Amino acid sequence: YASHLFFNPKGAFDIYRKIHTAPFEKQYFKAGNKIMVFQSHGLTFGIQLCYDAHFPELALSMALKKADIIFIPHASPRGSSREKYESWIRHLTARAFDNGLYIAACNQTGDNLKGLLFPGISIFIGPDGKVIYKSVEKKEGIHIINIKKGLLNRVRSHKMRYFLPNRRSDLFKI
Template sequence: MKDIRIAAAISRSGAGDVCGNFEKMTQMVRWARQAGADLICFPEMNLTGYSSASEISAVAETVPGPISQDLLRLAETEKIAVLAGMAEKDTDSDRLFITHLAALPQGGLHVYRKLHIAPPEQGTFSAGNTVPLVEFQGLKFGIQLCYDAHFPELSTLMAQKGADLILIPHASPRGTPAEKYRSWLRHLPARAFDNSLFVVACNQTGETRKGLHFPGIALALDPSGNVIAKDLSDREGMVIADLKADALDRVRNHKMRFFLPNRRPRLYEREQQDHVS
């Protein structure tokens, strides 16, 4: 990878207020660009607002559609990669997905559909079935959404596919920023350390009209699982993190700290098959 500066946004999003959410996002995109960032990642479902109730379908859109096209124009105009979330309506059925889009400044729109649907979401949303990676300015990154981060196999698969970074936007309610930070430190450093890659996570903040309260927090972890930037202020803003190629190289060139080449997937698969049978 190449050195890159990224921003992880903490933002408040009104459920159903697509226009207001997009306007706020636009201002934060400009702030990130002024800070020298080449990429900014917003929390889960920041554009449509987060809700697991079926009424979110009223603002869900297909991709491509007006939301995704506006996002792509914003990335091209401001010359920065923008990652933003929405409720997506399937073009061929009534299914809804929790989707994160990556709009690149040179054109190109990438789509990630949440793979692991949390129990409160399962009556409304369907799960995606693909694990895409995005290449941008010498960086290869994957996206996971909130509950996805609790499944270690997904991060390992992304690492095997060549990811240097995993971005994990959240809409994770309840608790204080300090409590959410302690919760994240139980599993996010492991995703970075075990797979020798950067991890950056961000959450929504504030209370929605649906009675959910999100503790505002964002953090960045290096490939050794160390926190390199954080914001626990509970206010709208962003974390700016410089991801350095040499930090990745130091781990991946160290024979005792780079674990992936020594995995034994055939053994795991055989043991799993024997257990099932």
């Protein structure tokens, strides 16, 4: 499995296993089969790995499990930082806006010394679909963003900006 570990403040951990393996990964990894959300510091969050982010149903399923934020680490060597940003801005803003949650995504950066060069990029998107922070620099870094529950509450209490309560779940098997 391609997996991501989550350690809580007490030292216990959970494992998210990538659900959607990219076509070239199928020979190396099994697909996970459990949609999980985690709790920490007053937030509920989901984790998606790389290719997972291209499937809107996964974000919707996490939102229906009350996720406030989805973290999406990537290890994608294709394209430049700018090209990757242009790709992410198309679908990740929609994931945030449609589901009324934050999205935090980043890509590995630098040369892996095995012939692959990874373009560094990170992006943080609000539940209103607006980009709060982005970095398309080809360098390592740590970005600290304050998650504002007030913005989540404003979006989720607005009848025309929070769509999940109006979903026709009787027509969709998600």
